[in-house]
Amino acid sequence: MVDPRASVINERLKRIGRIIVVSSGKGGVGKSLVATTLALTLSRQGCKVGLFDLDFTSPSTHIILGAKDAQPKEEKGIVPPVVKGLAYMTLVYYSGDQATPLRGADVSNALIELLSVTQWSELDFLVVDMPPGIGDALLDLVRLVRNIEFLIVTTPSLLAFETVKKQVTLLRDVKAPIIGVVENMKMNIAKNIEQKTKKLGLRFLAEIPYDPKVEEAIGDDNKILNTAIAQKIEEICRTTIR
């Protein structure tokens, strides 16, 4: 018996210029906010951008975007709706805002299903918001999708950075390219994360200051683009990504 779905995944993604996977070994570091802001920033710069939330058990990009009534269309697969200028895909279309308790095998199956049936339009960038860690979703993504690049998010905490180191080791083992590391929620001037990142041979992309106003911006794309996060991400787009 053969699961046929994987055979068609790279065909579904062939009209996408670059796939940037925003990921971290640790939860709560701001991956979803960075991913959403990155997608919105690239879109406002005139690029065609998609955002794909692969954090099935704790999705939050729909809340950050304020994607209230969007629903995908069914047309030889699933066509993501355009939300705030982004082709936007999330499991929330099907799970609603209800608890979605999935074990590893279920996460794999849902991820393969969405990758195999989602009909992405022609895009310059697809930004992927990952669940934390180096579990099933990450392993499946690197196994099944060609030409993905990782943008890693950490906080100033050494606990977060320790998980980043493990993730970097894994990504190097599977030969997945890493764009660099973003230090989010920075509250001091210490340079230890920057130094440690460089010591790993990786590019340190930016330190993003902790911005208490971010909370007020959630749900409003224009407000998000006025946060300190957006300023730094705009810089990353200009200097590194575009």
Added chain:
Amino acid sequence: MHEWALAEAVIAAATRIAEKEKLKEVKEVTIDIGELQQVERDIFQFALSQLKPVSFKNAKFQITTAKTELRCRVCEHTWLFRKQKLDENTAEAIHFVPEVAHVYIKCPKCASPDFEVTKGRGVWLESIKGAK
């Protein structure tokens, strides 16, 4: 027409296997569909007939349907999935991504959502027969 995307996956996988096995002509493709995904058989069959490549032109697509068996991980109760017990929106959500069954279905004995789909989840390519 979500069935179209699944049919494309079947054709892509079957073509790859046929090439690997050096089959010049594929005569029969057997596909098993789990009830949980509620694939519309007629649309799926039509999509297969439209998508098949030249080497599949005389191929017959044999489609079997598997009942979906669910097993509770907490109390070990097993039961069969019944679409009729779901409202239209829920059935449709499960059709697109069968894993969201964990959102809407609970163990009928202990009400846990922690169950596994032991049989009949989605589309499987069972076998390919052809001539070299």
